[in-house]
Amino acid sequence: MINHHPSDETLFRYANGSLESGPRIVVAVHVGACTACAERIARFEALGGSLLHDIEPEDMEAGSLDQAMAMIDAYEAGRGEAAPAKRLPRADVGIRLPEVLDDCGIGPWRWIGPGVRWSRVTLPDDDSANVMLLKVVAGRKLPEHTHAGYEYTQILKGAFSDARGRYGPGDLDEADDDVQHQPIVDKDGECICIAALEGQMKLSGFFGRLIQPLFGG
Amino acid sequence: MREDEESLSAPEAVRLMTAVAANRDRAAFAGLFGFYAPRLKAFLKRSGMTPSAAEDVAQETMLLVWKKASYFDPARAGVSTWIFTIARNARIDRLRRESRSAVIAEAFDPSDQPDAPVSGEQAIIAVEREERVREALDLLPREQADILKMSFFGEVTQSEIADAVGIPLGTVKSRVRLALGRLRQILDDLK
Numbered sequence: 001m002i003n004h005h006p007s008d009e010t011l012f013r014y015a016n017g018s019l020e021s022g023p024r025i026v027v028a029v030h031v032g033a034c035t036a037c038a039e040r041i042a043r044f045e046a047l048g049g050s051l052l053h054d055i056e057p058e059d060m061e062a063g064s065l066d067q068a069m070a071m072i073d074a075y076e077a078g079r080g081e082a083a084p085a086k087r088l089p090r091a092d093v094g095i096r097l098p099e100v101l102d103d104c105g106i107g108p109w110r111w112i113g114p115g116v117r118w119s120r121v122t123l124p125d126d127d128s129a130n131v132m133l134l135k136v137v138a139g140r141k142l143p144e145h146t147h148a149g150y151e152y153t154q155i156l157k158g159a160f161s162d163a164r165g166r167y168g169p170g171d172l173d174e175a176d177d178d179v180q181h182q183p184i185v186d187k188d189g190e191c192i193c194i195a196a197l198e199g200q201m202k203l204s205g206f207f208g209r210l211i212q213p214l215f216g217g
Numbered sequence: 218m219r220e221d222e223e224s225l226s227a228p229e230a231v232r233l234m235t236a237v238a239a240n241r242d243r244a245a246f247a248g249l250f251g252f253y254a255p256r257l258k259a260f261l262k263r264s265g266m267t268p269s270a271a272e273d274v275a276q277e278t279m280l281l282v283w284k285k286a287s288y289f290d291p292a293r294a295g296v297s298t299w300i301f302t303i304a305r306n307a308r309i310d311r312l313r314r315e316s317r318s319a320v321i322a323e324a325f326d327p328s329d330q331p332d333a334p335v336s337g338e339q340a341i342i343a344v345e346r347e348e349r350v351r352e353a354l355d356l357l358p359r360e361q362a363d364i365l366k367m368s369f370f371g372e373v374t375q376s377e378i379a380d381a382v383g384i385p386l387g388t389v390k391s392r393v394r395l396a397l398g399r400l401r402q403i404l405d406d407l408k
Contacts, residue, residue: 008401015305016370017305040401042293042298043404045294045298045301045302046294046349048298048369049295049301050298050348050350050354051260051366052257053347055256055259055260055263057256057258058259058262058268060255061272065250065251068246068250069243069247071276071280072246072280125313
């Protein structure tokens with residue numbers, strides 16, 4: 001049962017393409033497992049489709065169709081010659097990761113504080129995105145903190161709770177600077193999440209304070 | 218030579234897409250190109266691209282329509298919606314390439330991900346979704362519909378909307394939130 005979903009604004013930005021690549025992939029992980037949010041995105045994409053369909057057209061340059069046909073010829077002639085995509089290195093992090101992460105690089109677990117480990121997630125198309133896996137041992141209480149901007153955290157395994165509720169597998173925690181919280185991981189098992197930060201802001205959020213030094217802050 | 222088509226019905230668009238996917242039908246592709254390329258160009262310009270960049274990305278998008286035709290599934294999305302998502306991803310890709318010197322070959326594209334099989338009920342919804350969303354937009358108060366349309370064109374920031382409409386930024390944010398909530402409500406009621 002998924003109890004925490006991305007906001008309408010976030011799904012709207014996912015659909016129109018303005019959500020940054022880090023948060024985008026975290027939301028994609030959520031949507032891959034949440035049919036309700038997949039439907040909400042499909043609606044916003046349909047809004048994009050109807051805006052495209054109804055927009056006042058603008059003439060393409062003369063000969064554009066011939067150019068398109070020439071590109072198709074070139075593509076058809078070169079088919080099958082494409083080199084296989086380069087695979088990014090993937091460490092075994094001990095759980096089966098969602099399919100949407102298949103093309104991502106996954107770093108080994110590294111210690112960043114008592115009971116907390118992290119692994120860098122590298123996106124195939126944007127290596128500057130701040131995306132990471134986080135693993136926190138059972139029962140660990142994190143320091144109370146606020147957020148400097150938006151942080152998107154999707155729970156893959158285990159659960160944590162704070163004043164806002166309990167976050168378990170499939171839940172997405174979208175926390176902004178209004179949120180002040182002190183998450184506690186459930187006593188009966190470790191918690192693994194994938195998290196992304198919006199922009200290159202100073203990290204002070206969910207696990208941000210712990211990982212600040214890793215991003216040279 | 219004017220190449221753009223005046224209109225294209227949803228079933229006709231599906232027929233053309235299917236012909237491209239199944240038979241690599243170039244006449245069908247030309248039909249899609251005539252309708253969509255000029256609209257993609259307009260759409261991309263409205264999203265903040267220069268005319269020549271918009272022309273390029275419209276071309277790129279249409280080439281991807283050819284390459285990915287076999288992924289098109291009328292049970293999931295209408296042709297306009299599918300082409301919109303391809304253009305959106307091509308635009309993201311372009312902006313990313315421009316923002317740094319290194320070129321990365323293949324973009325992450327959720328539309329390429331294999332999905333769970335579609336149930337019969339979902340299939341019906343997919344066909345009607347574009348139409349329903351259009352209906353819902355018509356049912357929204359005018360200023361809410363306008364603000365949603367404006368904010369959909371990603372390149373326009375909320376503060377630019379605030380300037381254009383002459384209302385404070387905080388009001389734009391709450392209006393977008395309100396409009397999205399209202400749209401959701403209307404769509405739920407339309408079911």
